[in-house]
Amino acid sequence: MNTTILEANEIHKSYTKGVWPRRRRLEVLSGASLRVANGEIVGLVGENGSGKSTLMKVLVGDLQADDGSIDRAGSFGYCPQTPVLYERLTCDEHIDLFGAAHGLSVGEIERARRGAYDSLDFAHFADTWVQDLSGGTRSKLNLALAMLHDPDLLFLDEPYAGFDWDTYLKFWELTARRRDAGSGLLIISHFIVDEDRFDRIYDLIDGRIVER
Template structure:
């Protein structure tokens, strides 16, 4: 994986980026529904989380998905990556995905380096590619000094860096990031946006989930998840 330093202008909702040519959406979500059911009759209860959610994600743009806790943001992300079954609707994905879940999925007895090696092999990367990509990520997020430390020795903020780093490792066309900067200090927060700008400039598509957004100008588009539907802001 190499750093990309080219700049890119704002992408309008109708515009497409593909090395200067027009291209289709990398991700399309259409009328997705999801209901959670709990208990047994006669006390069985249903909670309708998604009620026909729609969204699109194009190359070279950063899109926000915003909603209150419990609004269904993480549910939608899990459905997109195949970790949860939807009740109805359709999803079309053109490209490979890097996914950063809200809750870090890490192995407490493995070091940061060992996580990169394990996940990189799962992504089908060569040892040289893993080394190159991990070194760049250590430098970009500023936690190289913890490379040989086990996860159970790390602070919560550094664990969050590892969680994000594993999604960035293979440089996928689509990045789905669920609360990626939760627990970051200000310096790391700025580093995160520098990394996001590099990937956006290279034509990657980023969907960033958060319960609130303070820097709206960093996004090309924002969806508000309300009443089970993704409403363009």
């Protein structure tokens, strides 16, 4: 029996743009609602600028909604669309830092490190500074950091932008394994070719969510 681990109801969010006297409000979310249960991969799809990242930021608590409610159960990880990394730290140092921040033991950090390097195949960059990494490897590290603490719920904002084909396939193997182990995943995607990879898909249209 799947239980709901994320439920968002009637989320509203506007941005204020421009400076006075040409200040105006841009309403991005106008009552968006969705739910994610454990053991499912849910897609969030929409045009550029439709508000997918805004909705995800609201769901993880990075942005405050103007209205609506969010209920989350258990731990979660978030992979933002733009990697948030430290240029002068190596991959290993990122894993140590994020592992410690999540309260993992040394042994747990080592296991998480091996898991991340093996599943996404970037162990050879363990000692490389982020400033010297390619965009695709930065994305791998960004994704690895979101999953380090084995969260119940994963929020991934276009996680495979920049991945080569092999890594892209590895990504879907990894997400399927997590789903089968009981995690819930919400993944922002553009590609219609990914449709079969999702258990359910939500379209974000005119600020509201429509389930396919």
